[in-house]
Amino acid sequence: MAVQPIGPQRRKLERVALLFIAPVVLYTLVFRIAPMVSSLYLSFTRYNALQPAEWIGLHNYVRIFQSDLFWTALKNTTIYSLEVLPLNIVVSLALALLVNQKIRGIAIFRTVFYLPVVTSIIAVSMIWLWLYNYDLGLINTLLEYIGLGPYDWLGDPDLALHSLVIMRVWKGAGWNMVIYLAALQGIPQQLYEAAEIDGANSWRRLLHITWPLLRPVTLYIIVMGIISTFQTFGEIYAMTQGGPLDSTTTVGYLIYQQAFDQFQMGRASATSFVLLGIILALTVTNSRVMADRD
Amino acid sequence: MTSADVWKAQKTASKEPRRRPHIPQALKSAALVLFLALLAFLMSLPFLWMILSSFKPNSELFAYPPVWIPTTWTLEHYVSAFRTAPFGRYFFNSAVTGVGSTAINIFFTSLAGFAFAKYDFRYKNVAFFTLIATMMVPFHVILIPLFIIAKNFPLVGGNSIFGTDGTGLLNTYPGLVLPHLVPAFGVFLTRQFFLGLPDDLIDAARIDGASEFRIYWSIALPTAKPALATLAIFSFTTIWDDFLWPLVVTTSNDMRTVQLGLQVFQSQFSVDWGPLMAATVAVTAPLILLFIAFQKHFVRGVISSGVKG
Numbered sequence: 001m002a003v004q005p006i007g008p009q010r011r012k013l014e015r016v017a018l019l020f021i022a023p024v025v026l027y028t029l030v031f032r033i034a035p036m037v038s039s040l041y042l043s044f045t046r047y048n049a050l051q052p053a054e055w056i057g058l059h060n061y062v063r064i065f066q067s068d069l070f071w072t073a074l075k076n077t078t079i080y081s082l083e084v085l086p087l088n089i090v091v092s093l094a095l096a097l098l099v100n101q102k103i104r105g106i107a108i109f110r111t112v113f114y115l116p117v118v119t120s121i122i123a124v125s126m127i128w129l130w131l132y133n134y135d136l137g138l139i140n141t142l143l144e145y146i147g148l149g150p151y152d153w154l155g156d157p158d159l160a161l162h163s164l165v166i167m168r169v170w171k172g173a174g175w176n177m178v179i180y181l182a183a184l185q186g187i188p189q190q191l192y193e194a195a196e197i198d199g200a201n202s203w204r205r206l207l208h209i210t211w212p213l214l215r216p217v218t219l220y221i222i223v224m225g226i227i228s229t230f231q232t233f234g235e236i237y238a239m240t241q242g243g244p245l246d247s248t249t250t251v252g253y254l255i256y257q258q259a260f261d262q263f264q265m266g267r268a269s270a271t272s273f274v275l276l277g278i279i280l281a282l283t284v285t286n287s288r289v290m291a292d293r294d
Numbered sequence: 295m296t297s298a299d300v301w302k303a304q305k306t307a308s309k310e311p312r313r314r315p316h317i318p319q320a321l322k323s324a325a326l327v328l329f330l331a332l333l334a335f336l337m338s339l340p341f342l343w344m345i346l347s348s349f350k351p352n353s354e355l356f357a358y359p360p361v362w363i364p365t366t367w368t369l370e371h372y373v374s375a376f377r378t379a380p381f382g383r384y385f386f387n388s389a390v391t392g393v394g395s396t397a398i399n400i401f402f403t404s405l406a407g408f409a410f411a412k413y414d415f416r417y418k419n420v421a422f423f424t425l426i427a428t429m430m431v432p433f434h435v436i437l438i439p440l441f442i443i444a445k446n447f448p449l450v451g452g453n454s455i456f457g458t459d460g461t462g463l464l465n466t467y468p469g470l471v472l473p474h475l476v477p478a479f480g481v482f483l484t485r486q487f488f489l490g491l492p493d494d495l496i497d498a499a500r501i502d503g504a505s506e507f508r509i510y511w512s513i514a515l516p517t518a519k520p521a522l523a524t525l526a527i528f529s530f531t532t533i534w535d536d537f538l539w540p541l542v543v544t545t546s547n548d549m550r551t552v553q554l555g556l557q558v559f560q561s562q563f564s565v566d567w568g569p570l571m572a573a574t575v576a577v578t579a580p581l582i583l584l585f586i587a588f589q590k591h592f593v594r595g596v597i598s599s600g601v602k603g
Contacts, residue, residue: 013413013506018409020406024402024406025421027475028424028428028478031440032428032431038442039438039439049441099330108334110301111589115338115341118584120535120577120581122535123574126571126574130343130570131340136355141359178597231432233434238557256538260541272432272437276432
């Protein structure tokens with residue numbers, strides 16, 4: 001607080017402040033909070049965007065939990081998330097350790113590793129659609145040189161989801177690299193010097209100093225990773241449309257299909273609240289588990 | 295350490311062991327650079343392949359064994375991409391909505407960020423934390439109501455005052471930017487910045503008789519340029535990269551954005567690889583150039599959304 005004025009002056013400043021935040025508060029009420037409330041309401045209705053919504057109680061939720069496609073989508077999303085998160089952490093931490101070195105031109109490497117982050121998910125999807133192409137794709141061509149493949153990266157139901165995982169790790173590693181890099185640069189140098197005197201080699205220093213000190217950052221990366229991987233939509237729409245055989249249908253893609261292919265807006269709203277519930281439960285549990293281990 | 299320093303900083307934490315004289319330092323650095331270069335090549339291979347593909351004539355694009363460097367560089371795929379779809383129009387749509395929403399976003403979120411940092415008022419903390427909490431809500435949850443709001447927005451697009459009869463904000467620029475207009479992240483970022491603004495500056499201006507808005511506009515805002523640049527980049531890239539919302543809020547070809555435009559090269563049975571790669575280069579290049587020019591602002595956005603949060 002700049003000054004602590006009293007009486008009318010104080011009330012005047014309070015009015016000014018309320019005026020300053022009014023646009024943001026109004027916008028958030030109308031375009032964030034009200035939609036959440038109305039989405040919750042819609043989840044208890046049958047609604048196709050043309051006729052008025054009809055109250056059907058818990059019917060949507062019952063139907064969701066009875067539907068095989070929902071469980072398939074949830075399974076796919078969970079596998080996807082469970083593969084992306086650890087891989088992303090390992091790759092991004094390795095990159096961060098590598099670019100946290102005193103080498104001339106290191107900035108160039110940081111830039112290159114970050115480039116996939118500034119590329120939109122749709123552009124990335126198009127690039128990898130071409131790389132993964134069965135007949136002409138670069139990946140199968142390179143594999144053939146060493147006597148492997150060819151693999152039907154996006155056409156094989158056992159493989160498609162994992163192919164999307166590889167792409168996502170490539171796209172996302174640079175983001176977490178920056179977060180880890182910032183955290184690494186905040187670790188006091190003396191800790192390493194002391195450990196070195198005690199004879200700890202670089203692997204032990206990583207395991208016993210760096211990794212434990214990075215735990216809050218890792219927790220943050222996991223929480224944000226859960227939130228983002230569970231909403232995966234763009235690459236599914238652009239690359240596989242949920243196929244083959246629903247092997248890449250994610251919950252995020254299922255919601256879109258329900259709402260805008262089948263016009264079951266009530267059902268889609270209910271699915272989105274199930275998604276919200278899952279994300280909340282996972283992030284809270286994860287934070288608890290990580291906190292308990294301290 | 296400020297976040298911009300993180301990007302520039304040359305090594306602070308990990309340190310090579312000083313003992314072990316049997317491996318010369320120079321050799322170790324050389325090995326490291328070599329390894330980094332190999333890694334950088336692998337990581338950028340998808341980009342290189344996209345760029346090379348976009349300049350190859352079809353005969354080399356589909357050649358087996360593959361042709362790495364085109365023997366003749368051709369622009370035919372670029373020409374064809376811009377003929378297949380009105381890409382000029384898509385770029386215009388993305389740029390206009392990106393710049394417009396960025397301007398609105400910067401003004402309103404920094405105004406609120408300033409108020410949250412420098413004024414005292416009732417329910418301040420409740421209001422702030424509610425704002426921040428809305429950042430965490432999956433977009434899927436509010437997608438359908440937002441679509442209904444856009445479609446039934448009163449008195450626009452042929453709609454009556456009750457929002458019926460017309461198409462509302464569907465296929466309009468305001469419709470395209472609706473969910474990204476005033477993001478809570480901007481309030482968070484600018485508040486963080488204004489917390490560091492000395493109170494004396496504000497007091498002195500007040501004694502000189504400056505209005506509160508004047509203090510925000512002429513004193514606070516100019517000092518916040520780094521934060522505003524970060525916010526501008528965040529805001530512009532959000533619009534440029536957006537896909538799900540434009541997908542549901544536009545139906546007319548004239549109102550499509552660049553990301554939607556990339557869909558036109560795929561049909562059910564075939565893909566026009568050459569033009570698709572050319573268009574993908576064109577859509578990706580502006581942001582990569584923006585990134586190379588303003589790296590530290592991009593990085594500050596990542597770090598302030600993370601470590602300080």
